[in-house]
């Protein structure tokens with residue numbers, strides 16, 4: 372693939388043909404490279420929990436005596452298994468979306484209802500619900516978009532889960548939905564650890580994590596935002612992010628609306 376076609380003094384058509392050909396080759400090379408990188412990263416992500424499972428099982432078989440010790444081992448193994456399951460599900464989703472094998476089922480979806488539902492599940496997103504992270508939702512009326520409900524739920528669940536995950540207590544996560552012309556604007560803002568500016572351009576890439584060591588403890592393979600980006604693109608939307616380390620992060624998504632309608636303002640607060 373590294374061979375290039377060179378044409379010395381031949382005619383313009385041939386030179387153009389050669390240029391097109393070289394461009395195609397470069398694109399092919401790039402996509403082969405991406406596939407290679409993707410499978411390498413995927414294997415690495417799956418091998419880590421597998422190594423932990425193996426090690427813990429070996430230790431338990433060798434040293435555990437009491438039912439309680441076996442139970443502890445099984446519980447910790449289950450955590451790793453759940454983790455692997457999540458990674459595999461995310462990988463399958465991204466692989467299918469790449470090959471176009473994941474058609475969206477678009478219909479009118481009430482973003483207002485969807486945000487409420489995700490928000491109510493919010494408390495269970497926190498590993499320790501007693502932790503002092505306040506979740507706040509503000510919905511400006513009824514907003515409908517033409518979209519795939521399952522994927523939209525995943526998009527916002529991923530962003531809100533991240534906001535909660537990367538916000539130490541005491542902290543706040545503000546979610547808001549409002550209309551701006553013919554766009555629905557959803558903003559998810561946290562008072563968390565933030566993302567350094569030099570990392571921002573890469574966070575939507577697959578397997579990208581700002582701090583590998585710390586983030587593995589929080590749990591995630593770096594696929595969540597890649598899925599977010601795919602869903603946003605598939606709905607002709609935009610996403611942008613602003614962040615300041617130690618202050619917080621705001622993700623802002625906008626999507627085209629299906630039909631304009633506005634009711635009153637609603638604000639719910641949950642601790």
Ligand code: ADP
Pocket residue numbers: 529533534535537561563564565566574579580581582586590591592593594595596597620
């Ligand atoms: P992960 O599964 O590691 O959370 P994501 O693709 O969802 O992966 O996010 C990629 C990286 O972006 C995360 O590992 C984290 O470093 C950073 N990140 C995402 N959301 C936030 C946030 N709200 N606050 C701080 N860092 C974030």
